[in-house]
Amino acid sequence: MPEDPGQPPVPPRPAPPPVSAHFVNNVLAAAASYIEEDPDLARDVLAELGQFLSYRLREDPADVSAAQELGHTATYLRLQQARFPERLEVRLPEAHELSGRVAPGAIQVPLAEALGARLRERPGSFRVTLRPAPGGLALELLDADGSAEHHKIALPEGAPA
């Protein structure tokens, strides 16, 4: 979606949607593919999937620190890179660049929606960049040919540094 400076940012979700079985199944298939050629990577993918699921399936609805949610988002992106190692380059802000508290999934879920659409719609590699912006985070999906999609991830007051 092209950036529209006049459009208000999307409000944060009160609760994240269920974890996608499609995502989990494909991450497991990717892990299985690494078992012989890179067993350590296969193990890391499974461990990170475990972390991802523990976070997303937590019963405690309390907000988490923005830095913690950023860490969860990084885990999610590493899992996507395990599925598509040649397609995704990732650039994330440092944890200290974010402050405040957010709902679990506040960053990862909207990022996953934008990323999933991009992966489904077009082949080819692209770079995912997340950076602090007024009112939240700016997400850029930059194709190898130079074309880019821009999204805004809205966060509560005080979340970005």
Place this chain on the structure above:
Amino acid sequence: MTALTVLAVDDEPRALADVRRVLEGSPRVGRVETAAGGHEALVKLGEGSYDLLFLDVRMPGIEGIELARLLRRFDDPPEVVFLTGHAESAVEAFEVQALDFLVKPVTRERLDAALERAQAARARRGGAPAPAAKTAPEVVALDNPHGAGKRLVRLESIQHVDADGDYAQIHAADGDYTLRASLAHLEEDWGPAGFTRVHRAHLVNLGHALELRSLANGTAVLSLRDGTEIPVARRTVAALRKRLKA
């Protein structure tokens, strides 16, 4: 036994690497090629001959279901097995007459069952692979009795089937379904999963059988775990007793 020539199609490179590795380890498979999407698959299908396609459902460009529909226009299309992360796409897969539907990552045992079915299907169509033992489907798509569309019912959850004219009344763990099919046809398809005809009007999944009780007139009653009692015809009592070791 002539081994299968397989084309695996998936836009997820690691999932494709995984299924390729498992396929290459199967004695039922002679050659495996891969394609990273529907367009590449169509090019390969135009250049070569394949017994079996493993197809992802969701891919950029030509999706798996769309590709399966296109294949039905071929003179001698390969068998199609969907291998996907989208379990909810199974109904669509059955509608395009896919041979099987597998969810990633697939176990070798489940994959082998699909390959066995593919070999049997090719043999029936006069293909080269030698006949293989018939296998039953793992799930069947049945009309939803509570609304539109189909419901996927695991074969193992079906307890018994009653004949009802041109229809079969199917009794499963999650409810009853009606299917336009004869018991003879269902017994042929589902027999490998333990279904057997015990009476002109009754087909039973022996996995749900609890007790066989003989009656004075030479017939018998087969009790199922849920308490249902099915009459057993006189001529099938001995064979059923032998099969159940009762």
